Amino acid sequence: MSESIWYVAIERAVNNNIPRVKSILERHQYILDARSRLRQAKLEVIRNLKEYVGMTMESVRRNGGNVYLAKDGGEARSIVEKIVGDRSTIVMGKSMVAYECGIRQHLINKGKEVWETDLGEFLIQLSNEPPSHIIAPAIHMTREQASKVIKKIDSTSSVQSHEEIAGEARKFLRQKFINAEVGITGANAISADTGSILLIENEGNIRMTSIMPEVHIAIAGVEKIVPTLEHAFLEVMVQSAYAGLYPPTYVNLTSGPSSTGDIEMKRVSPAHGPKEFHLILLDNGRFKTADDPILSEALLCIRCGRCHFHCPVYRVMGQRWGDPPFTGPMGAMWSYVVYGDSKPSLLCAHSGGCREVCPMDINIPKVLERIKYIAQK
Ligand code: SF4
Structure with a gap:
């Protein structure tokens, strides 16, 4: 990607996103109260993480689901591989944790046919690039570039508009959803009291990924746990509002395998x-x-991606700042949390813009200072 294309792409995204979030928050002021309640609920879980993980596991089993605690990416890959077994076709809904663990590449290396189904993830799978933003992984691509990338599924394609590019992906992926034997998703929130996962989306791909195949695997960090299902709904409301996508087109709630009580x-x-x-x-x-x-403040992050657009460093560096899939201010924290990499924290200019707009009131500059301090000890 050339630097000038990045500047065009990020400017278009910033101009679309910032005014939209502002108008959502003006129109739906109850979101401001929801975010304070959510912060308190998430702090409670972080302070008692082991207990909440235990409660969640018990609740999932009560619903007839299977649940695992993986200590690292390697363990998560082995668990997924075992569940997939000799099934060969897999569809994936956007999951940062699946990327963190290298799930897609691992399954491809094992000879499986694996397709990302979120449009942005699908584009970066086709172009063999890392994601550049947590909710818009192909944010670095302009429409013109995306129309070239989509030709990889049909070299005769001459699509140009946003709608045509989305239509081309829809046509190609429809059959993949029908054939898939396993669907892999993340989770926006997990409720400890009911063992439910909540997923928000707009495309409909996550609904298809979690419903159509005979096996659904959800993979998520333990920090996604909240005490109750009510808190899980708060999280999806706040996340989608601060992402500029409120109301979300779909909210998917899953509590175990499909069931019926009709007889x-x-x-x-x-x-x-x-x-x-x-x-x-x-x-x-x-x-x-x-x-x-x-x-521990980093664990409050709900992946809304708002801090990215208000950060002067991200607006210059894009996906080059942080370790994929973690970019931008949140990525500088998370590159350290999961990969132990303190280098991204050194690039923070301490403008404080991220802190002002974060719905979880995370003092991101202070967390980054702490990382620098630990790293130089
Ligand atoms: S650090 Fe805050 S603003 Fe940035 S993605 Fe996380 S919750 Fe959103």
């Missing part, structure tokens, strides 16, 4: 949806982070 009110499984539901909870540095009073 004599006896609940049996499966029904039309997946026969199996697996939740993989990932540590990979999160438990250690929870023990540090300053670093």
Whole structure:
């Protein structure tokens, strides 16, 4: 990607996103109250993380699901590989944690046919690039570039507009959803009391990924746990509002495999949806982070991506700042949490813009200062 293309792409994204978030927050002021309640609920979980992981695992099992605690990416890859077994076709809904663990590449290396189904992820899979933003992984691509990349699925394609590019991907992926035997998603929030996962989206790909295949695997960091289902709904409201995508087109709630109670009110499984539901909870540095009073603030991040657009460093450096999939101010924190890499923290200019706009009130510059301090000890 040339530097000038990055500047065009980021300017278009910033101009679209910032005014939209502002108008959402003006129109739906209850979001401001929701974000304070959510911060308190997430702090409660971080302070008692082991207990909440235990409660969540118990709840998932109660719903007929399978649940695992993976200590790192390697363990998560082995669990996924075992669940997939000899099934060969897999669709994936956008998941940063799946990227963190290298799930897609691992399955491809094992000879599986694997397709990302979120349009942005699909484009970067085709162009063999890392994601450049947590909610818009192909944000570095202009429309003109995306129309060239989509030709990889049909060299005769001459699509140009945003709508035509989306239509081309839709046509190609439809059959993949129908054929897929396994669907892999992330989770925006997990409720400890009910063992449910909530996923927000606009494309409909996550709904198809989690419903159509016979096996659904969800993989998420332990910091996605909140005490109750009510808090999980708060999280999806706040995340989508601060991402500039409120109301989200779809909110998907999954509590175990599909089931029916239609005969004599006896609940049996499966029904039309997946026969199996697996939740993989990932540590990979999160438990250690929870023990540090300053670093633990990073675990409050709900991945709304707002800090990126208000950061002068990200606006210049884009995906070159941080370790994929973690870019921008949140990425400078998370590159350290999961990869132990303190270098991204050194590039922070301490403008403080990120802190002002973060819905979780994370003092990002202070967390980055803490990382620098630990790294030079
Ligand atoms: S650090 Fe705050 S603003 Fe940035 S992605 Fe996370 S929650 Fe959003």
